[in-house]
Amino acid sequence: MAAYGLGELPGTSIAEAADIIQGETGDLLHLPQLPSRGLGADAIGRSVGLIDALTVARGARSWVLSARPSRLTHRTRDYLSMDLDTCEEVWGTSRDHIKIQVVGPWTLSARIELPNGHRVLTDHGAMRDLTGALILGIREHAAEVARRFRAQVSVQIDEPDLAVIASGGLEGTSTFDTIRPVNSADLTERLNGVFDAVRSEGIEHTYLNLTGQTPLWEVARGAGAETVQVTLDRVTGNEQLDGFGETITGGVRIGLGITGPGDRVDELLEVPRVRAVEVARFFDHLGVDRAHLVDRVDVHPKAGLGAAGTLDPVVGAYRMARVVAGMLERDSGDL
Numbered sequence: 001m002a003a004y005g006l007g008e009l010p011g012t013s014i015a016e017a018a019d020i021i022q023g024e025t026g027d028l029l030h031l032p033q034l035p036s037r038g039l040g041a042d043a044i045g046r047s048v049g050l051i052d053a054l055t056v057a058r059g060a061r062s063w064v065l066s067a068r069p070s071r072l073t074h075r076t077r078d079y080l081s082m083d084l085d086t087c088e089e090v091w092g093t094s095r096d097h098i099k100i101q102v103v104g105p106w107t108l109s110a111r112i113e114l115p116n117g118h119r120v121l122t123d124h125g126a127m128r129d130l131t132g133a134l135i136l137g138i139r140e141h142a143a144e145v146a147r148r149f150r151a152q153v154s155v156q157i158d159e160p161d162l163a164v165i166a167s168g169g170l171e172g173t174s175t176f177d178t179i180r181p182v183n184s185a186d187l188t189e190r191l192n193g194v195f196d197a198v199r200s201e202g203i204e205h206t207y208l209n210l211t212g213q214t215p216l217w218e219v220a221r222g223a224g225a226e227t228v229q230v231t232l233d234r235v236t237g238n239e240q241l242d243g244f245g246e247t248i249t250g251g252v253r254i255g256l257g258i259t260g261p262g263d264r265v266d267e268l269l270e271v272p273r274v275r276a277v278e279v280a281r282f283f284d285h286l287g288v289d290r291a292h293l294v295d296r297v298d299v300h301p302k303a304g305l306g307a308a309g310t311l312d313p314v315v316g317a318y319r320m321a322r323v324v325a326g327m328l329e330r331d332s333g334d335l
Contacts, residue, residue, distance in 0.1 A: 002298045003325035004028040006209060006229065006257075007101035007156065008306030009314055012037050014083050016311055018090040024318035029091060030099040030156075031083065031145070035306045040075040043158060044111050047103040049076030050137035054130070056112065063112045065120070080141075088148055095151040099207070102138055105131040105190055106182070107161040110170055117173045121165070121182075131190060135197040142203060154205035155198050157225070160303070162187065163213040188222040195224035211257045212303035217243025221252055229255035231302050232282070245286045248296055257302040261313030263320040269327075272320055273335075276327040280335040293332040299325040 004025050009017045009032050017032035035042040040049070044063055048056050056076075057066040103111075109120040109127050120126045142153045164170060168181035195206050208225035210216065213234065220228040220243075228247065235244050248254050258275060265272055279297075283290050301317040308314055327335070 001325050001329040003322040004300055005030050008033045010308040011311045014086040018087045027096040041079050043103050045076040049080045050141045051133045053133040095149045098151045099154045101156045104157040104159040106165050107159050110161045139201050156207035156209055158209040184218045188219045191223040217247050221247050227253040227255050231257040245288050253296050255298040255300050259301045259317045259320040261308040261317050263316040265319050265323050272323040275324045277335045290332045293328045
């Protein structure tokens with residue numbers, strides 16, 4: 001069992017964020033993302049910055065593909081380079097493990113428009129090209145991080161829009177332009193292609209981030225990620241509970257988002273114990289062996305820490321995750 005962060009944090013200081021990550025997660029470091037710094041530092045901007053073949057500008061509604069690099073394109077790449085320099089100063093150049101986070105092909109194609117105003121997701125050729133360019137960008141980014149820090153690199157693919165895409169909730173260019181729901185088989189196939197390409201580079205640990213939404217368990221099981229991250233309080237109702245149980249007993253590791261910016265670890269550790277008991281009893285309710293808590297579960301904060309305002313509340317969320325993970329690993333049978 002491990003405890004780690006998802007990526008996004010509040011504030012504007014990469015050095016401060018890197019210091020907190022190191023202090024609270026030990027050897028399970030992740031590259032910080034600080035969207036409060038503005039356009040280009042958000043999740044889409046950072047992912048676009050990895051892709052040399054992709055140039056974007058900011059349109060009236062969203063990011064838009066452009067024919068030539070814009071000032072915004074250069075900014076996204078500058079942010080990433082400077083962030084790596086700063087993390088190197090804080091963490092040094094010899095680390096065991098570093099996790100990188102990248103927006104996946106479905107959310108990326110839903111948030112970026114073609115020059116004609118339609119989302120990339122609606123054009124099969126553009127979708128294919130975007131996915132291929134994203135895979136190349138992930139490979140190059142992972143290789144650079146591994147070289148800089150002499151670390152084992154893991155890759156987290158963030159898909160915050162997956163449930164919306166599957167339900168047909170995306171808006172088109174007008175009321176007469178509807179975007180059809182994407183079926184689970186297509187969602188799974190494209191994600192599986194990305195994870196296959198990542199694993200072919202020798203990257204062992206991979207994550208599919210579905211936090212902040214109702215998980216799509218069929219996609220979670222078929223996407224090819226070692227770990228699927230979900231927000232525990234979104235797993236409600238028989239269909240969700242059955243999906244969770246089938247996924248974890250089928251061998252997929254689960255990351256549980258259970259902590260937030262309001263959390264504080266008390267001196268007697270009573271609050272984290274309550275959280276640990278809740279997780280253990282959730283497994284009992286599912287009829288899933290508590291032994292899976294030790295070998296198939298991780299703990300992390302919920303999505304949305306980037307909106308916490310300052311870094312101070314984040315410390316509590318990270319610390320709570322670490323303490324709860326320790327309790328579940330040591331005492332799962334006695335909680």
